[in-house]
Structures are given as structure tokens and as C-alpha cells.
Amino acid sequence: MFFQGLALSFVSSMAWCVLFNVPVRTIFAGGLAGMVGFCVYSLLPSLGAEVLLSTFASAAIVSLLSQFLSILLRVPSTNFSVAGIIPLVPGSLAYKSMLAFVNNNYVEGITLATKTLMVAGAIASGLIFGISVVTIWKGARYAGKRTQRD
Amino acid sequence: MSPDLVMDTCLLAGSIILKNGGETYRTEETMALIAEAAGMDDVNSSATPTSIILSFRCSGLDHTRMVRTPKRTTNLNKITLVNDVSRRFVGGKINLEQAYRLLRQIDQEKPIYPIWLQHAAAATASGSFAMLAGGTWFDLIPSALAGLTVNLSLEFLEQFVRMKFFTEFSAALLGGLFALLAVTIFPQLHISIIIIGAMLPLFPGIAITNSLRDLLAGDLVAGVSRGVEAMLTAVSVAVATAIILWVG
Numbered sequence A: 001m002f003f004q005g006l007a008l009s010f011v012s013s014m015a016w017c018v019l020f021n022v023p024v025r026t027i028f029a030g031g032l033a034g035m036v037g038f039c040v041y042s043l044l045p046s047l048g049a050e051v052l053l054s055t056f057a058s059a060a061i062v063s064l065l066s067q068f069l070s071i072l073l074r075v076p077s078t079n080f081s082v083a084g085i086i087p088l089v090p091g092s093l094a095y096k097s098m099l100a101f102v103n104n105n106y107v108e109g110i111t112l113a114t115k116t117l118m119v120a121g122a123i124a125s126g127l128i129f130g131i132s133v134v135t136i137w138k139g140a141r142y143a144g145k146r147t148q149r150d
Numbered sequence B: 001m002s003p004d005l006v007m008d009t010c011l012l013a014g015s016i017i018l019k020n021g022g023e024t025y026r027t028e029e030t031m032a033l034i035a036e037a038a039g040m041d042d043v044n045s046s047a048t049p050t051s052i053i054l055s056f057r058c059s060g061l062d063h064t065r066m067v068r069t070p071k072r073t074t075n076l077n078k079i080t081l082v083n084d085v086s087r088r089f090v091g092g093k094i095n096l097e098q099a100y101r102l103l104r105q106i107d108q109e110k111p112i113y114p115i116w117l118q119h120a121a122a123a124t125a126s127g128s129f130a131m132l133a134g135g136t137w138f139d140l141i142p143s144a145l146a147g148l149t150v151n152l153s154l155e156f157l158e159q160f161v162r163m164k165f166f167t168e169f170s171a172a173l174l175g176g177l178f179a180l181l182a183v184t185i186f187p188q189l190h191i192s193i194i195i196i197g198a199m200l201p202l203f204p205g206i207a208i209t210n211s212l213r214d215l216l217a218g219d220l221v222a223g224v225s226r227g228v229e230a231m232l233t234a235v236s237v238a239v240a241t242a243i244i245l246w247v248g
Helices: A002-019 A024-047 A051-073 A078-084 A091-102 A106-149 B003-019 B024-037 B076-090 B096-108 B115-132 B137-158 B164-185 B191-198 B205-216 B220-247
Strands: B041-048 B051-058 B061-068
Touching: A002 A024, A002 A078, A002 B115, A024 A051, A024 A078, A051 A078, A051 A106, A078 B076, A078 B205, A091 A106, A091 B191, A091 B220, A106 B205, B003 B024, B003 B041, B003 B051, B003 B061, B003 B076, B003 B096, B024 B041, B024 B051, B024 B076, B024 B205, B024 B220, B041 B220, B076 B096, B115 B137, B115 B191, B137 B164, B137 B191, B164 B191, B164 B220, B205 B220
Parallel strands: none
Antiparallel strands: B041 B051, B051 B061
């Protein structure tokens, strides 16, 4: 079941890469980013993490990996991060909340909608975390070089 | 170097990036880097998701131009290529005429993946996402076909309807109707899984990522407007899903 999930996340991320016309040499790396993100996402709950924490952690890892791959392959990091977050999209939560609203179950609908928004926020903050870490690292490296030169 | 050619090159690079789904801060940065590497003074560039303004000073004369990019698609390959050209020009490996010619070529290029492959990719993404959301192997094919329906109708409707959100709404509605049809014919399928898979091609991934990166780069106007774009897409998909659930 776990390995089936890994394969499916790899395939869906790669398909998204094709949908966004990424360069041919980066398709596999995009699939890899999605697979690593899903791996973290499905392993963390067994260590006792909640869904928000595991979403945040996997989005952060996808973002860090995208930045690393973008330096390695010399392409913009959007190529990887867009496809990498696809397996984390809270599709079933959003669906369940719409279902509750349609069935006049407003309290449950609002609860689920809030949960969906929080998962989306966790993905966003994970992406922000990865970008910020790499920016700080680059800035520190640049500052180090400058002090050496002066 | 003639300032007109510098201006043309910068604006071409910027509009290719903006037209093909690049971030606003990348547009501004690329234009400023090219203009500065070409020896222009006092370079200022400003971009919103739909327009670019660039101004610089060359031998005592100010030059300012603005272009609009109303039509936008997603082609990350072109952004990578433009990035490459600007890096080579700034590094001194090619001159301005070569850079301009390369950019013209990039602008004319067709998408690297043919349209049937894109539809196949949308179907694959939908099918495998539906499986990830907890579907059985039987749900794979109908979800893939529903995703294909969504993507095909998106492409078809875009030619006639200029409103992006209405196009997405109609595509989501058609995909949902396909899911309803599939469940009516084969009652053992799960409609929830098929609808979750079908809506995946409409997920505003590029808008969300670009909005975050623009916000982080301090481009608040562009970041907020991209964020609103992503939210409107999500709302139109949600409303379409609600209508389908209400009918079904």
C-alpha cells in the first residue's frame, strides 16, 4: 500500500510536470520531489504527528528539495515545487466539506472547510519555510565571501 | 549599444516570462539585470501580473516603455530558456543582438509536449490522484476519463469564452456531470473519489506558488492579486462541485 502510494505520487507529479511544459530533463526530478513529499507525508503520522504538522513538514521538504534541484540543474525552482505539492492537496477534505454544506450540515461543513484552509495554509507555510531557509543560506554565503574580499 | 535594442530585448524577455506563468519578481529582476549589463543607468522596472513598465537613462536621455500581457498560459520551459539567455548575456557569453534573436526564437516556439500528450497527462494525474485519495483500482479509469473531460472542455471553452473563471467553472461542471454519469451506469463506483480526481487539473498550483514567491520577494501587489486568482479558481470549482452534489 505504501509503495503503491509512492508510485502513484511519482506518476501524478510527473504528469503535472508535463501539464506545465517543464523542460524534458527536469521531469524525473519533479516526480522525485512529489514522491519524497508524499513519503514524508505518509510516514510522519506513524511517529505521532498530526495531519497539519506532517503537511507542513512535507511541503517544507518539497520546497527545500526544489531549491536544491534548481541549483543543481540550473533551472527555476518553480519547475519542481509546483508538481511536488500535488500529492499533498487536501482534495478529499474539500470534497467532504462541500458535501456537508449541500446536505444542510452547516456546522460540520464549516469545521471541514476550516480544516481544509488550515491544510492549505500548512502547504503555503511549508513552501515559505523552504524558500526562506535557502535565501538565508545564500545571503550568509554571500556575506562570507564579501568579508573575505574586503 | 543602442537604447532601443536594449529596451526591446528587456521587454521581450519580461513579457515572455510573464506570459508563460513566471513570477512577477523574476520578470522585474531579469529586465533590470539585462539593462544594467547593457550599461544603462538608473534602471527601474515594475511589473504586475498583466503589465510591465521599464525605464532607464542612457547618455542623458530617459527611456520608458510599457507593454501589456493580457493572455497568459503556463509554459515553464520558456521561463527556463529565458533565464538561461539572460544569465549568458549578463555573464558576457553572448552579445545583445544574439540575445534578442534567441529571445525571438523562444517567443515563437511551440510547447514541447504535443496537445494530446498534455491531455493524457491530465488524465494520468487525475487517475493517480484519485487512487491516492483512497480509491480502488476500479475508480482509476473513470477518474482518468473525468479528468480528461475537464481538460478537454477547458481547452475547448477557452477559445470562445474570455472569462477564465467561467471557463473553469464550466469545465468543473462538465467533469462532475461525467462523474455522475459514470456512477449512474456503474453504481459500485465511488462518486467522491471520481470527483476529487476530476477536479485535479483545475488546481491553481502555479498561482499559489507564484503568489507566495512574489509575497516573499516583497512584491505585495502581485502576490495578493495572484492569491486572489487562486482563490477565485478554488471557489468556482467548489461551487461547481456543490451543484453536482446537489443534483446527484
